[in-house]
Amino acid sequence: MVEALIINGLLFGGMYSLLAIGFSLVFGVAKILNLAHTAFYMIAAFLAYIATMILGLPLLLSAILAIIVTSILAMVCYKLCFDRIKEHETAVIIVSVAIGILIQEVLLLIFSGHFRRIPPFVSGFMEIVGIRVAYQNIFAIAASILTLSGVWFLLTKTKFGIALRAVAQDREIANLSGINVSQICMITMGISGILAGIAAVIIGSIFLVSPLMWLTPLIIVLAAVVLGGLGSLKGSVFAAFILGFAEATVTCLIPGGSFLKGAISLSVMVGVLLIRPEGLFGVVFEEERL
Amino acid sequence: MVAMYKRKNYGFYSLVVFLIILMVAPTAFASPKIKIGVIGPMKFVAGQNHWWGALLAAEEINAAGGVMVGREKHEIELLKTDSNEMQNLTDAVSSMERIIKVDKVHFITGGFRTEAVLAMQDVAADHKRIFLGGSGSPGVTERLAKNYDRYKYFFRALSPVAVYFTQVNLFLLEMAGDKMKAELGITKPRVALVLDKIVVADPIVTFAQDMLPKMGMEIAGVWRTSPMANDLTSELTAIKAADAHLILTFLSGPSGAIFNKQWGELRIPAAPVGYNAEANALAHLQATGGMCDYVSIWGTFGGVKITDKTVPFFNKFIARAGEYPLSNAATYDAVYLLKEAIQRSKTLEVEAVIRELEKIEYRGASGIMAFYPRDHKWPHDLKTGPGYTTMLGLQWRDGKLVTVWPDGRAALGDKEWVGIKYEGTVDYNLPPWMITYWKKKK
Numbered sequence: 213m214v215e216a217l218i219i220n221g222l223l224f225g226g227m228y229s230l231l232a233i234g235f236s237l238v239f240g241v242a243k244i245l246n247l248a249h250t251a252f253y254m255i256a257a258f259l260a261y262i263a264t265m266i267l268g269l270p271l272l273l274s275a276i277l278a279i280i281v282t283s284i285l286a287m288v289c290y291k292l293c294f295d296r297i298k299e300h301e302t303a304v305i306i307v308s309v310a311i312g313i314l315i316q317e318v319l320l321l322i323f324s325g326h327f328r329r330i331p332p333f334v335s336g337f338m339e340i341v342g343i344r345v346a347y348q349n350i351f352a353i354a355a356s357i358l359t360l361s362g363v364w365f366l367l368t369k370t371k372f373g374i375a376l377r378a379v380a381q382d383r384e385i386a387n388l389s390g391i392n393v394s395q396i397c398m399i400t401m402g403i404s405g406i407l408a409g410i411a412a413v414i415i416g417s418i419f420l421v422s423p424l425m426w427l428t429p430l431i432i433v434l435a436a437v438v439l440g441g442l443g444s445l446k447g448s449v450f451a452a453f454i455l456g457f458a459e460a461t462v463t464c465l466i467p468g469g470s471f472l473k474g475a476i477s478l479s480v481m482v483g484v485l486l487i488r489p490e491g492l493f494g495v496v497f498e499e500e501r502l
Numbered sequence: 503m504v505a506m507y508k509r510k511n512y513g514f515y516s517l518v519v520f521l522i523i524l525m526v527a528p529t530a531f532a533s534p535k536i537k538i539g540v541i542g543p544m545k546f547v548a549g550q551n552h553w554w555g556a557l558l559a560a561e562e563i564n565a566a567g568g569v570m571v572g573r574e575k576h577e578i579e580l581l582k583t584d585s586n587e588m589q590n591l592t593d594a595v596s597s598m599e600r601i602i603k604v605d606k607v608h609f610i611t612g613g614f615r616t617e618a619v620l621a622m623q624d625v626a627a628d629h630k631r632i633f634l635g636g637s638g639s640p641g642v643t644e645r646l647a648k649n650y651d652r653y654k655y656f657f658r659a660l661s662p663v664a665v666y667f668t669q670v671n672l673f674l675l676e677m678a679g680d681k682m683k684a685e686l687g688i689t690k691p692r693v694a695l696v697l698d699k700i701v702v703a704d705p706i707v708t709f710a711q712d713m714l715p716k717m718g719m720e721i722a723g724v725w726r727t728s729p730m731a732n733d734l735t736s737e738l739t740a741i742k743a744a745d746a747h748l749i750l751t752f753l754s755g756p757s758g759a760i761f762n763k764q765w766g767e768l769r770i771p772a773a774p775v776g777y778n779a780e781a782n783a784l785a786h787l788q789a790t791g792g793m794c795d796y797v798s799i800w801g802t803f804g805g806v807k808i809t810d811k812t813v814p815f816f817n818k819f820i821a822r823a824g825e826y827p828l829s830n831a832a833t834y835d836a837v838y839l840l841k842e843a844i845q846r847s848k849t850l851e852v853e854a855v856i857r858e859l860e861k862i863e864y865r866g867a868s869g870i871m872a873f874y875p876r877d878h879k880w881p882h883d884l885k886t887g888p889g890y891t892t893m894l895g896l897q898w899r900d901g902k903l904v905t906v907w908p909d910g911r912a913a914l915g916d917k918e919w920v921g922i923k924y925e926g927t928v929d930y931n932l933p934p935w936m937i938t939y940w941k942k943k944k
Contacts, residue, residue: 216739223735265788325546325588327759327780327789337768343739344768419732420759420789424589428732463725463736470737471699471728 215341217457217464223349225456226356227415231429232436232448233363234407240380240443242397244294245305250426250433251312252289252405256282256412257421258319261328271331279409286405290398298397312426319423328421330413352414359410360449366403367445376400380443431474439481441494450492454480535579536569536850538840539607540833541597541622542636544584547783548614548830552636552660553582554823555831556611558815559838569841572848578837581605587618594618598625608850611659611836613637616702620645627652630852632859634836636829638664639702643880650876655852657859657873657882659836661802661829666886667777667893668706670800671750672713673913674775674895677906677930678748678798679719682773685932686940692722694746694772696737696753696761698729703752710750717914722746729755737761738770747940751776751799759789766793771939773932774798782828787901794898796933802829802868804894804905806926813926815867826903835866888918897930906930 235249256278263274289311297303332348339345367373378386379396387393419425436455440447458477463470484492540556542549560578568575583601586593594613601607602625610626611634613619619637623645626633633656635642640663646653661667675693682688695710697703707724714721722744725737734757741749749772753761758780765774775798780786782801786794803826805816815834819827827834840855842864847854860882863872869891874883884891895907907930910923 216736216743220736220739224733320545324550325543326783326785327756329763329789329791331791335767342743344742344770346735346764346767348767349735420756420763422756424730424756425732428730460736464740469726471726471731473736474728 216343217460219340219343219345220460220463221453221457222353223345223456224459225453226353227411227418228429228432228436228456229449229452230356230359230407230411230415231433232440232452233360233445234404234411235433236437236440236443236445236448237363237400237407238404239437240445241376241400242290242294242298243301243383244290244298244397244401245301245308246294246401246404247305247308247430247434248289248312248315249308249404249408250430251315252282252286253408253412253415253429254319254421254423254426255285255315256405256409257330257416257425258323258328260330260413260416261421264331265328271333275409275413278413279406282409282412283402283405286408287398287402290401294401295394295398312430316423316426323423325422325424330417330421332417333414346418348414348418352418355410355414359407363403363407363445372399428474431478435478435481439484439491441491444491444493447491447493451481534576536571536576536609536844537579537581537605537607538837539581539583539601539605539610539612541583541585541594541601541610541612542614542830543586543588544582545586546588547785547825547828548588548779549584549612550823551825551828551830552612552614552833553580554819554825555827555834556580556837558818558822559834559836563837563841570845571850578841581607583612585613585618585622587613587615591615591617591621595621595625598622602626602629602631607631609634609840611635611833611840612830613660614830616642616700623653623656626655631655632657632840632852632855634659634833634839636660636832637702638662638667640665640705640880641701643874643883646876646881647879650881654856654876654882657839658884659839659871660832661884662886662891662893663880663883664702664705665709665880667800668709669914670893670895671706671752671776672710672717674798674800674907675714675719675748675750676717676914677895677909678773678775678932679717681930681932682747685937687944688747688940690718690720691747692720692745693748693750694722694741694744695724696741696749696751696774697724697726698752698754698757699726700729700754703754706752713914719748727753727757727761729753729757731757732760734761734764735768738764738768741772742768742770746772748772749774749776751778753778753780755779759786762786762794762797763790764793765797766790766795769933769935771933771936773936776800779828781898782826782896782903784825787898792901795900796898796931796936798895798897798906798930800893800907801896801903802832802891802893803827804896804903804926806894806905806924808869808892808894808924809865809867811865811867832866832868835864835868835871838866839864839871888922892922894924895930899931904928 259278263269334347436451440451455477458480459473462473542552568577613635616637616639758778843858846858872885908922913919
């Protein structure tokens with residue numbers, strides 16, 4: 213039982229962290245609460261489905277194309293919609309929800325409510341301490357770790373990463389230092405699109421693709437980002453694993469209540485926020501950033 | 503010259519008037535059409551089946567001349583309405599209101615989710631429209647028992663009451679359990695109950711917990727899933743850890759699709775049997791990548807000869823819709839039921855049609871259709887069991903859905919089932935990896 217808890221917790225945590233980190237990046241840098249983030253994840257999944265199952269392209273090529281196109285769409289969306297209204301937070305939230313719903317309805321119109329699938333990169337399963345785990349799930353954990361490492365490297369070891377962190381810390385000073393804030397924000401949006409695309413091609417083959425697939429992860433992503441501390445990438449990753457383990461715990465220990473796993477993991481978030489309102493790694497006051 | 507001009511004018515205008523009469527006359531003098539509203543979640547497979555079933559029936563009836571009302575023949579006109587009940591129940595109510603008040607339909611068929619059907623039932627009652635609906639919850643027809651005059655317009659023609667398909671679940675479980683005894687020597691199979699947390703599934707848990715020990719089975723555990731669940735790995739892992747041999751399912755939403763996919767991928771050595779709303783469609787085969795092989799579910803249509811109407815309807819549905827007909831496609835029989843009742847009552851008057859529907863016994867594609875009377879605890883529900891609507895046990899095998907039950911044997915000791923086996927039914931098979939696993943474990 214404990215083994216199942218650990219393995220499933222790692223699986224869910226890895227998956228949620230991939231989604232949460234892209235969301236957190238956009239919020240931290242561009243200060244945009246992009247509720248359409250998981251809708252981009254859904255677009256990437258459908259693009260991968262179209263490329264593999266309809267056009268018959270190889271899986272790796274389909275994945276790369278889906279990720280690139282999603283990234284471009286995210287940047288276009290930023291330029292056309294968010295850039296003009298980013299000073300008005302409420303408007304940004306409403307517009308992002310509207311974009312998400314629009315994407316959902318368009319996909320419903322084209323594909324109806326049928327479920328689709330993306331083939332896995334690796335088929336089959338293995339047994340770990342008596343627990344059956346699909347190879348694709350192990351691949352997903354490894355890909356999550358690799359992607360998170362890549363993001364860490366980008367942010368800490370590259371000039372672009374330094375510019376990005378500068379914008380996240382203080383936009384005005386960054387602007388005065390000669391950093392093109394608007395361009396950084398747009399590129400960050402593109403990176404978040406890439407992360408959503410990576411999540412889609414990996415996770416989409418574990419789950420199923422449908423026009424409603426963006427809603428459940430959105431709640432978990434929001435919970436992870438809030439629990440981890442808004443804008444904290446490290447916090448989002450930790451929080452994603454906490455929520456993943458919370459879900460795995462509920463299913464393993466309370467089989468009759470497994471439908472509550474979403475509610476319980478969100479309750480964990482509420483519980484932590486009551487003790488630490490800024491989240492696990494958030495700052496208490498704005499001045500503390502300096 | 504002027505006279506010639508005037509004659510030419512008269513001729514021209516006469517021709518125009520004649521052409522107008524020719525265009526208008528067929529519609530002006532045609533019998534008004536019988537309007538039937540088909541309401542359901544049209545972006546989803548349930549609603550699409552509602553539509554296709556009704557459409558095939560309407561086309562056949564119109565091709566044969568229409569419905570005889572008294573001495574006149576009337577064509578059927580279908581109106582397709584998206585209830586959007588999978589996403590928003592309020593939309594279901596507005597859609598129902600619209601087809602009655604704006605589109606002025608005479609009859610309505612469709613409805614899928616219990617919550618939506620209950621609300622639509624109220625709208626139909628308010629406007630005194632006959633509604634041949636779906637859902638399985640006993641509450642839908644228990645309302646008639648409590649307030650017959652208000653709810654008499656509703657007939658549950660698209661599905662038997664949930665209590666019956668609870669029994670069918672157990673019939674299929676008994677069949678699978680017998681197979682386990684015969685092939686693996688397991689005399690007391692352990693059963694995992696996996697049911698969505700929805701109203702209609704609650705009594706099934708209680709019923710199963712009561713009946714399974716009497717059937718010589720043990721309960722390995724109860725898992726209640728969210729119907730919108732997109733991952734059931736944890737549940738499947740726990741089911742394997744509980745050493746379950748069989749899984750009794752009641753999965754009404756996307757949970758059903760992901761369950762079969764992940765069950766097949768992980769080769770969980772427990773055979774699923776029961777209800778899975780997503781698993782009857784050909785699209786399910788693609789969605790799961792063929793991982794649904796050996797999953798057993800119940801359904802209404804299976805390509806076997808329930809009546810002489812079943813196989814022709816089944817083949818026609820696949821040819822037109824490119825899909826297997828689900829239970830929701832019983833709108834085909836619903837439209838024919840309405841035709842029969844109208845013709846017998848010789849009028850479209852609601853009370854007269856209700857009286858005929860209450861006494862009708864119709865040989866449909868889904869079976870012999872008749873309704874329980876008003877003094878029954880579920881008035882206007884389909885009569886079920888041998889001689890009426892039986893449902894079918896189906897199983898995915900090599901990419902096809904085959905019929906495995908009724909298998910001609912007694913069901914839970916009821917000898918009335920002996921001999922009930924439709925032409926085309928095959929034997930139920932356990933998944934081969936499951937046989938290997940349990941033989942090794944011995």
